[in-house]
Each structure stands twice: as structure tokens, then as C-alpha cells.
Amino acid sequence: MKSKKLVIFGAGETADIAYEYFTHDSAYEVVAFVVEAAYRTTTEHYGLPILTFEEMQAQFPPADYEAFVAISYTHLNRVRARCYQIVKAAGYTCATYISSKAFFWHSATIGENCMIFENNVIQHGVQIGNGVILWSGNHIGHQTRIEDYVYISSHVVISGFCVIGAYSFIGVNATFNDGITLGKDNIVGSGSLIVKNTEEGKLMIGAPAKPAVKSSYEAFGVPENAIAV
Ligand SMILES: CC(C)(COP(=O)(O)OP(=O)(O)OC[C@H]1O[C@@H](n2cnc3c(N)ncnc32)[C@H](O)[C@@H]1OP(=O)(O)O)[C@@H](O)C(=O)NCCC(=O)NCCS
Numbered sequence: 404m405k406s407k408k409l410v411i412f413g414a415g416e417t418a419d420i421a422y423e424y425f426t427h428d429s430a431y432e433v434v435a436f437v438v439e440a441a442y443r444t445t446t447e448h449y450g451l452p453i454l455t456f457e458e459m460q461a462q463f464p465p466a467d468y469e470a471f472v473a474i475s476y477t478h479l480n481r482v483r484a485r486c487y488q489i490v491k492a493a494g495y496t497c498a499t500y501i502s503s504k505a506f507f508w509h510s511a512t513i514g515e516n517c518m519i520f521e522n523n524v525i526q527h528g529v530q531i532g533n534g535v536i537l538w539s540g541n542h543i544g545h546q547t548r549i550e551d552y553v554y555i556s557s558h559v560v561i562s563g564f565c566v567i568g569a570y571s572f573i574g575v576n577a578t579f580n581d582g583i584t585l586g587k588d589n590i591v592g593s594g595s596l597i598v599k600n601t602e603e604g605k606l607m608i609g610a611p612a613k614p615a616v617k618s619s620y621e622a623f624g625v626p627e628n629a630i631a632v
Contacts, residue, residue, distance in 0.1 A: 404430065405430060405431065405432040406430045407430050407431050407432070407469060407498070408431065408432050408434050408463075408467065408468045408469070409425055409431040409432065409433050409434065409468065409469050409470070409471055409498055410433075410434060410435045410436070410437055410454075410459055410463050410468050410469070410470050410471075411425075411433055411435070411436050411437070411470075411471050411473050412436075412437045412438075412456075412470055412471065412472040412473060412474070412486055412490055413436065413437075413438065413472065413473035413474050413486075414436045414437075414438050414442075414448055414453055415473075415474075415475075416475070417473045417474055417475045418436060418448075418473040418474075420473070421471055421473035421500070421518065422436075422449060422473075424500055424502070424518075424520075425471065425498070425500060428500075428502060428503050429498075429500055431469070431498060433449075433451065434451065434463065434468065435451050435452045435453070435454055435459065435462075435463060436448050436451060436452070436453045436454070437453070437454050437455070437456055437458075437459045437470075438453060438454075438455070439455070439456060439486075440455045440456070440457075443455060456489065456493075460493055465493065465494040465495040465496070468495070469495060469496045469497065469498045470490045470495040470496070470497050470498070470516075471497060471498045471500070471516060472486045472487045472490055472497065472516050472534070473518075474486055475536075475554070476536075476554040476572050476623075478623060478624065478625045478626065478629050479570050479571075479572060479588060479590070479619060479620065479623045479625045480534070480552040480553070480554055480570045480571075480572065481552075481570065481625060481629040481630075483534055483552060484534055484551070484552045484570070485629075487515075487516050487533065487534050487552075491515075496515065497515035497516035497533075498515070498516070499513055499514070499515055499516060499517040499518070499519075500517070500518045500519065501513070501517075501519040502519055502520050502521045502522075502523070504521035504522060505519050505520070505521060505522065505523040505524075505525065506523065506524045506525065507519070507523075507525045508525060508526050508527045508528075508529070510527050510528050511525045511526070511527070511528065511529040511530070511531070512529075512530050512531065513525075513531040513535075514531060514532045514533035514534070514535070514551070515533050515534075516533055516534045517531060517533070517534065517535045517536065517537075518535075518536045518537070519537045520537060520538050520539040520540075521539050521540070522539050522540040523537050523539070523540065523541050523542075523543065524541070524542045524543065525543045526542075526543060526544055526545040526546075526547075526563075527545045527546070528545050528546040529543050529544075529545065529546065529547050529548075529549070530547075530548040530549070531543075531548075531549045532548075532549060532550050532551035532552075532553070532569070533551045533552070534551055534552040535549055535551070535552065535553050535554075535555075536553075536554045536555065537555045538555065538556050538557045539557050539558075540557050540558045541555055541557065541558065541559045541560070541561070542559070542560045542561065543561050544560075544561055544562040544563035544564070544565065544581065545563045545564075546563055546564050547561050547562075547563060547564060547565040547566070547567070548565075548566045548567070549561075549567045550566070550567060550568055550569040550571075550587070551569045551570075552569055552570045553567050553568075553569065553570065553571050553572075553573070554571075554572045554573070555567075555573045556572075556573060556574050556575040556577075556593075557575045557576075558575055558576050559573050559574075559575070559576065559577045559578070559579075560577075560578045560579065561579045562579055562580055562581035562582075562583070563581045563582070564581055564582045565579050565581065565582065565583045565584070565585070566583075566584040566585065567579075567585050568584070568585050568586045568587035568588065568589060568603070569587045569588070570587060570588045571585055571586075571587070571588060571589040571590070571591070571619075572589075572590045572591070572619075572623070573591045574590070574591055574592050574593035574594070574595065575593045575594070576593055576594045577591045577592070577593065577594065577595045577596070577597065578595075578596045578597070578610075579597045580596075580597065580598050583597050583598075583599070583600060583601075584600045584601075585597065585600070585601050586600070586601045586602045586603040586604070586605060587603045587604070588603055588604045588605075588619050588620070588630075589601055589603075589604070589605050589606070589607060589619055590605075590606045590607065590619040590622055590623065591607045591612065592606070592607065592608040592609070592612070594610065595607055595608055595609055595610060595612040596609075596610035596611050596612055597611075597612050598611045598612070599611075601614070602614075604618045604619050604620060605618065605619060606618060606619045606621075606622045
């Protein structure tokens with residue numbers, strides 16, 4: 404039963420996946436895609452219109468339609484964050500998708516524009532901010548906080564009482580001991596083991612993980628003017 408209508412902001416790979424999951428596993432009917440005017444190369448996708456943001460506001464106003472910003476971790480999640488803020492400033496509610504095959508304990512909380520894929524375990528008291536993506540099969544331990552715009556790949560184990568700093572990217576199979584605070588803007592390499600708190604802007608690699616010489620900003624090519632956001 405589709406009771407709500409959704410416009411997907413984006414028209415790339417992540418938008419395709421969002422279309423698939425919202426269509427087949429949510430109460431949302433996807434009605435259009437939206438791209439920033441400079442990125443529009445075609446006008447139709449899956450038989451739905453691809454609009455500019457101005458056209459979206461005219462045709463699908465925030466009183467009747469919700470939005471979902473479907474953008475991956477480009478520039479350490481800054482592009483998704485920027486587009487989310489544009490959509491929110493225009494008055495839209497952003498939809499959050501939680502897979503029907505995820506375990507989400509009743510005391511856990513979650514913000515807008517999140518995507519929680521299948522086989523995630525979200526335990527008691529977990530707090531998830533806005534714009535967070537959890538790809539499939541992660542364990543998020545009790546009372547852990549995941550701040551805004553974090554991207555967690557797959558099969559990551561985050562123990563209890565951790566804090567994952569805003570905009571961070573966590574590679575596949577990474578592991579966190581309990582009570583860890585990962586600084587804002589960190590990248591954690593695949594298979595890495597985090598045993599100590601980290602500072603802002605670090606690229607952490609290895610088991611146990613150590614900060615790499617280059618920063619997370621260099622590793623993901625984040626433009627200078629985006630870092631300050
Ligand atoms: C951490 C990461 C971002 C670093 O990428 P990068 O900056 O391009 O680093 P490089 O490939 O140049 O590697 C630099 C060094 O670190 C080592 N290294 C890179 N990633 C590593 C990892 N996860 N664990 C251990 N060592 C690693 C490399 O072997 C290399 O060592 P060397 O200098 O002795 O040869 C990347 O390796 C990674 O783990 N990406 C996440 C992959 C993932 O989870 N994808 C899912 C997407 S949804």
C-alpha cells in the first residue's frame with residue numbers, strides 16, 4: 404500500500420538503488436527524479452521525469468511530497484549534506500528508509516534522509532542523525548551515536564557506547580572497540596580495527612589502526628571550501 408509520494412534528488416547509481424528499495428519495500432511511491440540543472444543530461448528515468456530543483460518545487464510542493472537525497476560519499480559526504488540542506492531549506496520533509504529486513508530496536512532513534520539496508524542490527528538506545536547511510540549487514544552496538552552524514556559500508560562492527568563523528572566514512576569490515584569516539588571527518592579503511600579515540604580529519608588504516616600520513620580530506624579529494632561546512 405503506497406500512502407506517500409517521494410521525489411528522489413539524484414539520478415545516478417545511488418538514486419537507482421533508492422528507487423528500487425523505496426518502490427519495493429516502503430510506503431512511498433517514487434514520482435520523479437531531480438538533479439541540479441548543470442547535471443541534467445536527459446529528461447526521463449524509469450519512465451519518470453527528471454526535473455531541475457526549480458521544476459520540482461513548482462510541480463511537487465513540500466506540502467504534498469517528500470524528498471530523498473540519494474547521493475553517495477563523494478567529497479567525504481559533503482555533496483549529500485549540501486543537497487540535503489538545499490532540500491530542507493525549501494521546506495521538504497526528507498524520507499528515511501529502513502529495510503523491512505533490518506533489526507531496529509524500539510528505543511533507537513533516527514533522523515531524516517537516512518538509508519538502512521538489510522541485515523543491519525541497530526541495538527537499544529542507538530542514536531542516528533540525519534543523512535546517514537548504513538549499507539548492508541552492520542552491527543551498531545547499544546547506546547552508540549552516529550552523527551550526521553556518516554556513511555557506513557558493510558559488515559562493520561561498532562561496539563556499545565561509541566560516537567562516530569559527522570561526515571565520516573567507514574570501510575567494509577571495520578571494527579570498533581566499545582566506547583570509542585571517532586573524530587569528525589574520519590575515513591576508516593576496510594578491515595581496520597579502531598582501539599583508540601581519533602582526532603578530526605584522520606585516515607585510519609590497519610589493525611590496530613594508525614593515522615596515515617595523508618588526511619581524510621586528501622584521500623577523498625575534498626575541496627578546501629567544502630571542508631569548512
Ligand atoms: C583506506 C582507503 C580509503 C585508502 O585508500 P587510498 O588513500 O587510495 O590508499 P592507497 O590504496 O594508496 O594505500 C596506501 C597504503 O595503505 C595501505 N592500505 C590501504 N588500505 C588499507 C587497508 N584497508 N588496510 C590496510 N592497509 C591499507 C596500502 O596497502 C598502501 O600501503 P603501501 O603504501 O605500503 O603500499 C582504502 O584503501 C579503503 O579501505 N577504502 C574503503 C573500501 C570500501 O570499504 N569500500 C566500500 C565502498 S561502499
